Amino acid sequence: KAGVTQTPRYLIKTRGQQVTLSCSPISGHRSVSWYQQTPGQGLQFLFEYFSETQRNKGNFPGRFSGRQFSNSRSEMNVSTLELGDSALYLCASSFLAGGPQETQYFGPGTRLLVL
Amino acid sequence: KNEVEQSPQNLTAQEGEFITINCSYSVGISALHWLQQHPGGGIVSLFMLSSGKKKHGRLIATINIQEKHSSLHITASHPRDSAVYICAALPNAGGTSYGKLTFGQGTILTVHP
Numbered sequence: 001k002a003g004v005t006q007t008p009r010y011l012i013k014t015r016g017q018q019v020t021l022s023c024s025p026i027s028g029h030r031s032v033s034w035y036q037q038t039p040g041q042g043l044q045f046l047f048e049y050f051s052e053t054q055r056n057k058g059n060f061p062g063r064f065s066g067r068q069f070s071n072s073r074s075e076m077n078v079s080t081l082e083l084g085d086s087a088l089y090l091c092a093s094s095f096l097a098g099g100p101q102e103t104q105y106f107g108p109g110t111r112l113l114v115l
Numbered sequence: 116k117n118e119v120e121q122s123p124q125n126l127t128a129q130e131g132e133f134i135t136i137n138c139s140y141s142v143g144i145s146a147l148h149w150l151q152q153h154p155g156g157g158i159v160s161l162f163m164l165s166s167g168k169k170k171h172g173r174l175i176a177t178i179n180i181q182e183k184h185s186s187l188h189i190t191a192s193h194p195r196d197s198a199v200y201i202c203a204a205l206p207n208a209g210g211t212s213y214g215k216l217t218f219g220q221g222t223i224l225t226v227h228p
Contacts, residue, residue: 045216048213090158092158108157
C-alpha cells in the first residue's frame with residue numbers, strides 16, 4: 001500500500017497570500033488529521049476530519065481551514081499568510097474513527113516558507 | 116507548564132548503550148504515542164500505549180497511568196537510532212478527542228559509533 005502523500009513538498013509564499021496544501025491518506029483510511037510543526041511551538045494539532053466532517057479543531061485562528069472529500073483526500077487552506085505561518089505541515093491518517101486504539105500514519109509534510 | 120513534558124531534551128550516547136527517554140503528562144489520557152522523526156521531517160509512529168508495556172525489536176515502551184508517566188527504552192543503541200523522539204498524549208475526552216494529540220517538545224538523540 002502506498003503511504004500518506006502530501007503535495008506540494010515545498011512552498012514559498014509571501015505575506016498576505018493564501019495557500020492550499022493537499023493530503024492523500026493511505027487507501028482505506030478515513031480519518032485525516034493535520035498538524036503544524038515550528039521550531040518555537042513544536043507540533044500542534046490543527047484539525048481532524050472523518051467522512052468529510054471536521055470532528056476536532058485546535059487553537060488556531062480562522063485563517064486556517066480545511067476540508068475532506070468523499071475519497072478521504074483532505075486539503076487545508078491558510079489565508080492571509082503571516083511570517084509566523086512558516087512551518088512544516090504534517091498530515092496523518094488512520095483507519096477507522098481515529099479513536100485511541102489507532103496508530104496514526106504520517107505523511108512527509110509540506111514545508112511552507114512565508115516571506 | 117506544558118501538558119506533556121519530555122526529558123532529557125538532548126541525549127548523546129555511544130553505540131551499544133541502553134537509552135531511556137521519559138515523558139510525563141498532566142492530563143487524563145486515553146492513549147500515549149511515541150513517535151520518531153528523522154532529519155527531513157518524516158514522522159514514524161513507534162508505539163501507541165494505553166496501559167502496560169510494548170516491545171518491538173530493540174525498542175520498549177512502558178506507561179504508568181497512575182503516575183502519568185511513560186518511558187521509551189532503546190537497547191543496544193545504534194547510530195541509525197539517531198533521531199528526534201516525541202511523545203504525544205491523546206486526551207481522555209469521552210471518546211471525542213479524535214486526532215487531538217498534545218505533543219512533548221521532543222528528545223534529540225545522537226548515537227555515536
